[in-house]
Amino acid sequence: MQLGTIDRGDDRPPYRQIAAQLRDAIDRGELRAGDRLPSEAELTRHYSVARMTARQAIQELRTEGLVVAEHGRGVFVRLPAPVRRLASDRFARKHREAGQAAFLAEAEKAGVRAQVDQIEVSTAPPAPDVRERLRLDDGDSVLVRSRRYLADDRPIEVAVSYLPAEIAEGTPIAEANPGPGGIYARLEDAGHTLDHFVEEVTARMPTGDERRRLELPDGVPVLVVVRTAFDTTGRPVEVCDTVKAAPAYVLEYEVPAR
Known part of the structure; x- marks a missing residue:
């Protein structure tokens, strides 16, 4: 997926902007069920933010139930449950x-x-x-x-x-x-x-x-x-x-x- 940029004029804090971009990528199908999200280190480097900011962005998506963390492997887009x-x-x-x-x-x-x-x-x-x-x-x-x-x-x-x-x-x-x-x-x-x-x-x-x-x-x-x-x-x-x-x-x- 193509990561965006942080808009410093946006009222939303950086972690919410990062979470929104990742969420949009999931909604558009750029990140599909089972795909791994960029790591905290990758997000930190790309957006030039603190690691805690990247962590908060991922936690936002975890709280929404969009992604799941697998110990030692990373964070992945959650597989949909059978409807x-x-x-x-x-x-x-x-x-x-x-x-x-x-x-x-x-x-x-x-x-x-x-x-x-x-x-x-x-x-x-x-x-x-x-x-x-x-x-x-x-x-x-x-x-x-x-x-x-x-x-x-x-x-x-x-x-x-x-x-x-x-x-x-x-x-x-x-x-x-x-x-x-x-x-x-x-x-x-x-x-x-x-x-x-x-x-x-x-x-x-x-x-x-x-x-x-x-x-x-x-x-x-x-x-x-x-x-x-x-x-x-x-x-x-x-x-x-x-x-x-x-x-x-x-x-x-x-x-x-x-």
Whole structure:
């Protein structure tokens, strides 16, 4: 790439100008995913600035999640996460009847290879917000299913489902692999025909544990989707708390105009 110059009349400090030039090079495709950025020493020489100024410029891009540092190798343009468009019909019965859970159905549509790991199943008292969403009484327990999802070997989502223990215990839902169609198919097998879902979507920065499990660089936010599933009687039968790597997803909702 062709490096520019520092404009001493610009109100922006030099490190922000350098960061802007590098950012523009990434946006234009002069620096592509996996390319190495000029080193601190190279930036220092070219722009005639202090090494700390060059370091601040690179740190600016790291904070934005555009680049990642690899120890002993340099700083590289971050590889894009596999983008998965989450359509409104991802929980449609047709997918369950075809033996596909929602993640597998979406992965197939996106042309990526889906994997699930870090599966943990336990029974525990629900947190107050889960108890309220599931309309449970004091003393009721929930079956907890925690897992991580990967697309083409890259982790993009962690999820925890909470189901009333009296519904889920003693069924395949309590197994690591609940079988074709996932836990929603097993709920319907147990007589809880699903009627609708309610989702709440927010965004925030990840916790340290989430950043580690999703292998996120500094500065990359997450989407938090809390979904409640209701059966045809109006009973809430599952709450799923999902944390998604924001760059890996486009959320798509079809809203009837009536």
